[in-house]
Amino acid sequence: MAEAHRRRFLECLGWAGTGLVWTVSGGVSTAALLAAGEGLAAPRKPAIQPFTFVQVSDSHIGFNKDPNPDARATFREAVAKIRALPDKPAFILHTGDVSQLSKPEEFDDADQILREAGLPVFHVPGEHDMLDEREGQAFLERYGHGTLGDGWRSFDHNGVHFVGLVNVKDLKAGGMGHLGEPQLAWLKKDLAPLAASTPVVVYAHIPLWTIYREWGWGTDDSAQAMALLKRFGSVTVLNGHIHQVIQKTEGDVTFQTARSTAFPQPAPGQGRAPGPLKLPAGKLRAALGVRTLSVAPGAHPLSLADAALA
Amino acid sequence: MLQTLLKRAAPAVLAPCAVVSLAAAAPAPQTAQVTIGNFTFGPAVLTVSPGATVTWLNGDDIPHTVVAADKRAFRSKVLDSGDSFAFTFTRPGSYAYFCSIHPHMTGKIVVKSR
Numbered sequence: 001m002a003e004a005h006r007r008r009f010l011e012c013l014g015w016a017g018t019g020l021v022w023t024v025s026g027g028v029s030t031a032a033l034l035a036a037g038e039g040l041a042a043p044r045k046p047a048i049q050p051f052t053f054v055q056v057s058d059s060h061i062g063f064n065k066d067p068n069p070d071a072r073a074t075f076r077e078a079v080a081k082i083r084a085l086p087d088k089p090a091f092i093l094h095t096g097d098v099s100q101l102s103k104p105e106e107f108d109d110a111d112q113i114l115r116e117a118g119l120p121v122f123h124v125p126g127e128h129d130m131l132d133e134r135e136g137q138a139f140l141e142r143y144g145h146g147t148l149g150d151g152w153r154s155f156d157h158n159g160v161h162f163v164g165l166v167n168v169k170d171l172k173a174g175g176m177g178h179l180g181e182p183q184l185a186w187l188k189k190d191l192a193p194l195a196a197s198t199p200v201v202v203y204a205h206i207p208l209w210t211i212y213r214e215w216g217w218g219t220d221d222s223a224q225a226m227a228l229l230k231r232f233g234s235v236t237v238l239n240g241h242i243h244q245v246i247q248k249t250e251g252d253v254t255f256q257t258a259r260s261t262a263f264p265q266p267a268p269g270q271g272r273a274p275g276p277l278k279l280p281a282g283k284l285r286a287a288l289g290v291r292t293l294s295v296a297p298g299a300h301p302l303s304l305a306d307a308a309l310a
Numbered sequence: 311m312l313q314t315l316l317k318r319a320a321p322a323v324l325a326p327c328a329v330v331s332l333a334a335a336a337p338a339p340q341t342a343q344v345t346i347g348n349f350t351f352g353p354a355v356l357t358v359s360p361g362a363t364v365t366w367l368n369g370d371d372i373p374h375t376v377v378a379a380d381k382r383a384f385r386s387k388v389l390d391s392g393d394s395f396a397f398t399f400t401r402p403g404s405y406a407y408f409c410s411i412h413p414h415m416t417g418k419i420v421v422k423s424r
Contacts, residue, residue: 065371065391066371100373101373101388101390102388127410127411127412128373128411130410130411131373131375131388131411133387171410171411171413172379172408172413173377173379173406173407173408173413173416174408174413174414174416175413175414176413176414213414214414215349215414216412216413216414216415272348273348273349273350273370274349274412275348275349275370275371275372276371276372
């Protein structure tokens with residue numbers, strides 16, 4: 001029997017003996033030798049099932065200056081956009097700076113608004129969420145259920161592995177974002193059992209590649225994390241912090257920063273400093289937005305769409 | 311008219327220098343200010359005498375902090391726009407500090423007798 005026919009035969013009948021099965025997923029072709037008794041009906045790793053999820057970032061609840069007098073209102077508009085999506089997302093990733101000053105009432109308001117989406121939410125903190133007296137404990141107590149260390153976590157959904165990293169804790173003078181040895185050691189262990197064909201989504205607040213060092217737009221030890229992710233066929237890195245969409249592809253890794261729901265920032269190096277970019281009221285909403293990601297089996301399992309608030 | 315304005319403005323501009331020279335002449339407590347603006351500490355390096363109180367004023371439209379690089383010598387709470395933080399330096403030395411929210415922002419206070 002020709003190999004192609006044999007493969008088709010295997011697919012059609014779900015033959016459960018010993019055989020060689022080729023699959024293409026996450027951009028990596030793999031040949032998996034099936035042991036006796038381990039048939040197609042019971043694959044060793046979960047198959048990718050289509051789903052969507054949403055990334056929101058930098059809601060900065062409490063911010064009330066030029067160009068946005070009410071960051072609560074624009075966050076509410078972002079949540080309304082999520083509710084209006086034709087396909088109900090599986091969950092929301094919030095990539096940090098929930099609050100402006102880590103005040104309890106800011107977190108309370110953010111939670112109340114986000115609850116209107118009616119979806120599970122996974123948070124990683126931004127540096128604005130570490131400003132309570134106990135340097136981030138308030139955030140961790142509120143959003144850290146099920147996390148390890150300073151709030152990092154991983155979970156699987158429909159065949160995709162998600163990793164939430166914290167790179168805003170215990171920052172050093174003159175540095176940028178920072179992951180730290182304990183978190184990197186955990187990441188190594190967390191990724192170890194995964195097949196290279198597993199699509200991986202990494203989300204963290206500060207970009208995990210250096211966009212602009214002079215403004216601190218990068219993570220000092222991100223190269224160590226990326227080295228651990230190198231063997232995977234599909235890696236999507238979702239960040240916030242810089243309040244604008246910038247993307248870069250490096251091999252099988254796609255880096256993506258998201259818009260804020262509160263205020264935009266200047267393009268890297270344009271102007272004297274980062275910070276709120278002043279815009280006329282009529283132009284603000286075009287610079288704010290939410291991101292929807294779609295997962296489907298195939299060589300490029302993740303695709304994304306950035307939608308502005310207006 | 312312009313000259314008059316300049317004459318009027320001059321004492322205000324020179325005031326920090328005047329304070330410095332007074333402090334050098336007499337052991338009166340010295341004060342100095344660092345202004346935070348455009349994500350920078352200005353001046354980035356400030357030299358004062360022992361006993362001087364340095365006040366940082368956040369003139370930016372984003373919050374900042376003032377934290378000693380060793381994270382022990384001094385540490386402000388978060389400073390929202392218009393907030394300030396003061397610390398009195400009693401011992402001579404070089405005190406590097408940064409904004410713990412935006413750690414690329416760094417500055418230094420040099421404390422030495424004149």
